[in-house]
Amino acid sequence: MTTASVADAPVDAPAAGNKPVRQSLIPGSNPKTFWIYLIPGLALLTLIIVVPLVWNIYLTFTDYRGIKPPEWVGLENWVKLAGDTTFWTSFSNSIAMIVAMVVVPTLLGLVLAAMLFDLIGKKFGGKIASFLRATYYLPQILPGVVAAIVIGWILRPQNGALNQVLEGIGLGGLAQNWLGDPDTALPSIMVIMIWVQLGYPIVIFMAALQRVDPELYEAAELDGANWIQRFRAITVSIIRPEIFVVTLTCTIAALKVFGPIYTLTGGGPGTSTIVPAYYAYSEFFQSQQVGYGATIATALTIVIAAVSVVFLLAQTRLERQEEER
C-alpha cells in the first residue's frame, strides 16, 4: 500500500545475457508509447493542481488584495510569517489535532480492534464483534461538517444536551460554554475529533487482523505469554503496514483539518482553536490578504509533503529491514 510498491512490482526478467531492456507488460510494445494514456489525466492534473500550486507559490512573493494586480514584494510575506504568532499558534493547535486525530485514535483503535477480534469475537461470537465495530464506525459515515454541527448543538451553552446531563446528575457546576471558552474550546474539539476518527483505524485494523494465524496466539499462550505480550509481539508486528497507512492518512487529514473548525468555532474564541488551513482561508477570503493567505497555505503544503516523504521513507526502510531479517 505504499508508493514504493508501485516501483517494486515484479521486475521484468532480464533479457538473457545482454542488459535488461525496458519493457512493458505487453510484449513488443515500447513503454514510451504508453504516454498517450497519461495525457488526459496529466492534463487535468496540470490544470487543477499544478497550475494553482505554482500560481500560489508565485502569490507568496506578492502583495495581492484580489482587485489590483499582484505586486512583487520579495520575501516580505515569508518574513512576516516567521514572526506571526497567530501562525505559530495555528501550528501548535495542529499538534493538538494530531494528538486527537492520529495518536489517540490509532492507539485506542489498536487496543479496541485487538479486543474485539481476539477476546469478544472469540468468546462471545463474531456477530457481537461486528455489531460493535459498526457502532464505532457510525461517526465516520457522517460528513465531517454534519458531525461537527451535531456535536456543536450538543455542546450549546443554553439548552445543550451535555450541560443538561451534567445538571441532571448533580454536576451542574461543571456546565460550561464548551466551545465559547478559550480554556475548553480546544479540548472540546479534540474530543469531537477522537469521536469522529476512532472508527477508521478500528475497521482497518480488524480487517488486517484476519491475516493473523490463530496458531501463533495459541503457541504464545502455551508459552505463557499474557495478553499484553501477545498483543505487542504478534498483533502489532503483523499489522504494521496498516498502522503506517492509518497513521499517514490521518496525519495528513489532521494537518489539513478545516471543516470542523469552520463550522464549530471559526478558529475562536480569539485564536484558541485556529489551525493553518482555517487561518489561510480567513486571510484569503475574510481579510482579502491573498498574498499572505497563499504563504500560509504554501507553508502548510511544504509541511504535509515533508511529513509524507519522511513517512514513506521510514516505512520502506522498515520493510527492507524486515526482509533482511
Added chain:
Amino acid sequence: MTSTILDPATTAVTGPPARQSRKRRSSTTRKTFGDWMILLVAVLIGLLIAVPFFLILINSFKSPADYNAAGPLTLPTDLYFDGMINFWERVNFPEKLWNSFFISSVVAILAVVISLLNAFALGIGRVRGRTWIVLLILLANMLPQEVLLYPLYFMFKTVGLYDNQWAVIIIFVVIQSAFGTYLLASVLGTFPKEILEAASLDGASRWTILYRVVYPITNPP
C-alpha cells in the same frame, strides 16, 4: 463412517486441525468474569459513540414547544413531522439530493476512467519514472485544498464555469482519480503477463487489450 472421522470432537487425540477447533470450542463457552467486564466496557464505548445519533433522532420528531419546555434529553411527547416537512420544502431537498446524485455519479465514472487510463500506462505500460509520476499525481491528495481555492476560483470565473456544477465535477474527478491511480497502478503492476501476451499474439491492439482484457478482468463481477 466418514462423519465420525471428520467430527473434531471425537478425534481430538490426533491431528492439529482437530485439536485446534476443539480448543476454540471450549474457550467459546468458558467465559470468565473478566471477559464479561471487557464486553461491558466495549458496549459502553459503543453507547457513548452512538448517543449523539439517538439525540438527533429523538429531537427531530419534537415540536419547538416541546423542545423549549423539556429540553433535548426527553423523548418527544408526540411525533411531530412538521419540522421535517418544512425543511424538505424550504431547502428544496429533492433538488439538493439530485445534485448530489448527479455530481457523484459523473465524478465516479470519470474518475474511474481517468484512473484506469493512468494505471494502464503506469502499471502495464511501465512508463519511465512511474514512481515520480505517481507521487506527482498524489499531490492532489496531499495539498490542503485552500491552496487551490483562490487560483481555481479565478480560473473558473475567467472561463465562465463559476457557479456551475461542472467546475465541482472537474475538480473532484482530479482529486478522486489521484487515489484511484495509486491503487490501480499497484494492482495492474501485478497483472498476469500471459494473458497480455496471448491477447497481443492474437493481434489485439493496445486499446483493445485495455478495453476487452484489462478492464473486464479488473472490473468486479
